[in-house]
Amino acid sequence: MGQETRVPHLAVIFGTIPRLYFYAEYTPRMDLRTNPDYLNQYYEPVNQDFLEFRANPNWTRFVSHGTYLRSLMSPVCVSSHAELTDENIDFCEDYLERFIGRWLTWLDEAEEIPESERNDQQIYDFQVRELGYRNDPMNVLPIQVFGEEEATEC
Secondary structure (H helix, E strand, O other): OOOOOOOOEEEEEEEOOOOEEEEEEEEOOOOOOOOHHHHHHHOHHHHHHHHHHHHOOOOEEOOOOOHHHHHHOOOOOEEEEEOOOHHHHHHHHHHHHHHHHHHHHHHHHOOOOOHHHHHHHHHHHHHHHHHHHHOOHHHHHHHHHHOHHHHHHO
């Protein structure tokens, strides 16, 4: 997302090897603990869908080993895995239709950030993204697959 709006970033990961992995997140563009209006605008309306997803017995919550990565997750972040079945794929598809549709509506209705605040938004977004990459415990995977020299060039 550009800095013209504070609509959360959309993040979706869907993997199928060896099990079905599903991640759906609206990455916050400000601290939710100190901005309750932002929390109520973008996260409270999603809470019921999130709780229904969590109640599905087919899905097991996936939790990162990294404390920093867990701190990045919003209260409605879905990070789960399940058996690779058509039923579970359909469940994800239904969830994503609502999830992405809601986000697109937010974009259509978004208020513009004043020019004077856009640089601060860009700095915040970059810092969160950069620290997330740097502190991801899964950074060892490319090193294991490609070797130290090739992984650090990527």
